[in-house]
Amino acid sequence: MSVSISFKINGEQKVSEIRENTLLVDFIRDSLKLTGTHIGCDTAQCGACTVHMNGKAVKSCNVLAAQVDDADIVTIEGIASTDGEMHPMQEAFRSHHGLQCGFCTPGMIMSALDLAGRNSSLDEATIREGLEGNLCRCTGYHNIVAAVKSGALNMSKNTK
Amino acid sequence: MYNFSYHKPSRLEEAVEILSSTEDAKILAGGQTLIATMKLRLAGPSDLVDLGEIAELKAILKKENNIVIGSMTTHADVAGSEIIKKQIPSLAHLASEIGDQMVRNVGTIGGSVANNDPAADYPAAVLGLGAKVITNTREISGDDFFTGMYETCLLPDEIITSIVFPIPTRSSYIKFKNPASRYAIVGVMVAETHNSVRVAVTGAGSSVFRVKAFEDALGTNFSSNSIANLKVPHDDLTEDMHASSFYRAHLVNIMAQKAVATAK
Numbered sequence: 001m002s003v004s005i006s007f008k009i010n011g012e013q014k015v016s017e018i019r020e021n022t023l024l025v026d027f028i029r030d031s032l033k034l035t036g037t038h039i040g041c042d043t044a045q046c047g048a049c050t051v052h053m054n055g056k057a058v059k060s061c062n063v064l065a066a067q068v069d070d071a072d073i074v075t076i077e078g079i080a081s082t083d084g085e086m087h088p089m090q091e092a093f094r095s096h097h098g099l100q101c102g103f104c105t106p107g108m109i110m111s112a113l114d115l116a117g118r119n120s121s122l123d124e125a126t127i128r129e130g131l132e133g134n135l136c137r138c139t140g141y142h143n144i145v146a147a148v149k150s151g152a153l154n155m156s157k158n159t160k
Numbered sequence: 161m162y163n164f165s166y167h168k169p170s171r172l173e174e175a176v177e178i179l180s181s182t183e184d185a186k187i188l189a190g191g192q193t194l195i196a197t198m199k200l201r202l203a204g205p206s207d208l209v210d211l212g213e214i215a216e217l218k219a220i221l222k223k224e225n226n227i228v229i230g231s232m233t234t235h236a237d238v239a240g241s242e243i244i245k246k247q248i249p250s251l252a253h254l255a256s257e258i259g260d261q262m263v264r265n266v267g268t269i270g271g272s273v274a275n276n277d278p279a280a281d282y283p284a285a286v287l288g289l290g291a292k293v294i295t296n297t298r299e300i301s302g303d304d305f306f307t308g309m310y311e312t313c314l315l316p317d318e319i320i321t322s323i324v325f326p327i328p329t330r331s332s333y334i335k336f337k338n339p340a341s342r343y344a345i346v347g348v349m350v351a352e353t354h355n356s357v358r359v360a361v362t363g364a365g366s367s368v369f370r371v372k373a374f375e376d377a378l379g380t381n382f383s384s385n386s387i388a389n390l391k392v393p394h395d396d397l398t399e400d401m402h403a404s405s406f407y408r409a410h411l412v413n414i415m416a417q418k419a420v421a422t423a424k
Binding site for chain 2: 001021058
């Protein structure tokens with residue numbers, strides 16, 4: 001048994017045949033070969049699998065691939081500019097040392113982009129609250145919070 | 161996860177038709193509980209009926225003195241709705257504290273209410289605000305809807321289409337949450353209408369319940385002091401690794417007092 005889905009992935013329109021019980025994260029990693037989206041806990045807690053679905057952050061280990069028919073999906077691979085220049089949020093994580101092992105980073109960045117998109121100004125409390133669904137076991141979060149604050153600020157400067 | 165047949169009807173009638181003609185079908189709303197449950201093979205439905213394409217189930221509107229919320233409205237949309245923030249701020253606040261942003265972007269009010277998790281937030285809103293649950297066949301009073309742990313009076317082929325919340329004069333929802341899961345260890349909704357006060361508690365027992373003693377006291381005098389010395393019996397309350405039943409009984413009183421003090 002299978003279902004056909006038509007979707008946009010990082011700007012590119014595609015059609016795929018999938019088994020009904022395929023999770024979005026497995027589809028992204030195994031079929032689309034976009035392995036920047038990680039599987040951490042596989043129970044919708046750690047947020048390492050976070051991608052954007054129609055502009056909103058979702059945990060792709062807790063969404064069926066069948067649910068993204070007609071949807072617009074963006075993964076960590078889709079946010080840098082085409083000439084390879086990093087997205088301001090990626091650059092902020094680099095310059096603020098907002099990662100150590102890097103496993104949680106793609107999910108952190110995709111969540112941070114959702115957060116920055118919804119808030120014009122981000123204070124520390126809002127950032128910590130907004131990253132509630134992303135776990136990091138290395139950094140102690142301090143530099144992640146600094147990175148998100150700076151990344152969001154640079155994003156708003158770029159759009160002005 | 162076991163495999164299943166997947167359906168994505170675009171009309172409500174189609175969804176009802178599939179549910180009533182299939183032995184072991186389940187409704188997929190946001191799936192934030194169901195998919196996790198299926199991954200653990202604690203559920204293995206033969207068919208999933210995804211309501212995501214049915215446009216009429218996603219709307220928030222003010223109708224007379226009520227706020228009507230379509231069952232497929234996400235927690236994030238309730239939390240961010242200007243009309244809900246203005247008319248029933250406690251409800252927008254409640255939605256903003258469910259899980260995390262990614263869960264709120266997908267999880268739905270209809271799914272949460274139908275699942276009736278004993279520690280979920282929305283059941284306290286439905287019962288505390290005196291809401292009505294509207295299905296494809298009938299209207300159900302919030303007082304009759306929740307029947308036990310993970311149980312409601314919904315029939316297998318019945319679909320929640322919307323929930324109608326009467327606009328209270330003031331209300332507040334305060335929860336003492338598990339810091340990891342953000343489920344309510346105890347959550348209390350207090351709402352005052354023109355002629356009554358309702359107090360609904362989630363997280364403390366096997367299903368959401370009202371506290372009549374608090375309601376009577378607050379009906380006479382809507383102040384934290386009027387319930388400060390009223391004890392809630394702990395006998396039937398939940399006892400687990402997070403909190404004893406004694407502690408939960410204590411929290412019900414404290415959260416209720418805080419809700420009264422912050423009601424607006």
